[in-house]
Amino acid sequence: MAIREDPSDIWEFKRPGIAVDVVLLTIIDGELKVGLIKREEDPYHGKHALPGRFVRYEESITDTARIAIESKGNIKANGIYLEQLYTFGDNLDRDTRIRTISIVYYGLVKAEVIDRQKESKFRWEPVYGLPPLAFDHADIIKSAVERIREKLFHTGIIFNLLPNEFTLSELQHAFEIVLNDSLDKRNFRKKMNEIYVLKDTRKTRMEGAHRPAALYSYVKTR
Numbered sequence: 001m002a003i004r005e006d007p008s009d010i011w012e013f014k015r016p017g018i019a020v021d022v023v024l025l026t027i028i029d030g031e032l033k034v035g036l037i038k039r040e041e042d043p044y045h046g047k048h049a050l051p052g053r054f055v056r057y058e059e060s061i062t063d064t065a066r067i068a069i070e071s072k073g074n075i076k077a078n079g080i081y082l083e084q085l086y087t088f089g090d091n092l093d094r095d096t097r098i099r100t101i102s103i104v105y106y107g108l109v110k111a112e113v114i115d116r117q118k119e120s121k122f123r124w125e126p127v128y129g130l131p132p133l134a135f136d137h138a139d140i141i142k143s144a145v146e147r148i149r150e151k152l153f154h155t156g157i158i159f160n161l162l163p164n165e166f167t168l169s170e171l172q173h174a175f176e177i178v179l180n181d182s183l184d185k186r187n188f189r190k191k192m193n194e195i196y197v198l199k200d201t202r203k204t205r206m207e208g209a210h211r212p213a214a215l216y217s218y219v220k221t222r
Contacts, residue, residue: 016089016099020064021052021137023085023106023144024073026114027161028124032177034141035073035122036131043097044134048125050141052102065105073122081108081160085144091136106144108160128180148178153195159218165201167213168192196221 024035036048051072055064061084066077082105089101114124125131127145130138151157158174166174172188192198197219204212 014099016101018055019052019100019102020055020061020068021050021088021102021104021140022065022068022082023050023104023141024069024075024080024109024122025106025127025144025148025161026109026111026124027174027177028111028114030173030177032127032145032180033124034127034130036125036133037072037121038123039134047134048123048131048137049134050137051122055103061103062105065107069107072120074117074120075109075113077107079113081157082106085140085147088136088140102140104140104144106147108148108157110161110163112163145178152178153191154221156196156218156221162218165203165215165217167205167207167215169207169213171216194222 022035026033026035035051037051039045039047039049051068053064053068053071055061059067062082065082069075069077069080069082085104085106087101087103089099127141130141133141148157152175158171158178161174161178162170168189171192172183172185175188176183198216199219201215201217203215205215207213
């Protein structure tokens with residue numbers, strides 16, 4: 001039976017803290033990496049955690065996510081692919097300080113943006129070899145990677161991890177890094193032709209000892 005509550009009692013309720021955490025991913029040196037902060041206070045002192053922030057009364061939720069990225073990573077959030085993932089809070093003990101509900105976003109950033117940042121607090125750690133994490137952040141990262149994998153073959157999400165111009169080998173390698181699995185070259189290129197419209201830039205790039213490889217840019221998803 002539903003419990004009817006008097007709206008006038010709203011100020012008597014014990015209210016949880018509302019936070020935003022961000023799973024910011026990139027590809028560095030052939031690995032999928034996530035931006036983490038090493039905690040300098042309790043709880044979980046010395047462990048790594050996702051960049052986050054408690055929501056201020058006057059902020060929108062998305063603005064809170066952007067502020068977390070910019071204040072911790074010194075990266076301009078306006079140029080980052082950012083999408084809301086899920087709300088975590090069923091575990092009542094996820095934060096020992098206060099009952100916390102976390103609205104989680106995941107973001108994708110190109111490696112060249114990382115190269116230009118200065119004075120970042122981020123430690124870019126491999127997703128498939130994470131250090132000990134605070135709170136429930138290991139589960140959150142796993143959930144974010146699963147969501148991205150679900151979108152790989154029917155959206156253009158992968159291009160948020162690639163430079164604006166790329167070879168087909170680089171495109172396949174990016175897929176393999178996110179999936180943590182190898183793909184057949186012939187089948188992959190056939191699949192790409194079915195999913196994407198790519199523009200031949202008429203430029204080339206040397207790839208190892210092989211002949212120059214054609215450079216493409218992403219136009220749209222079919």
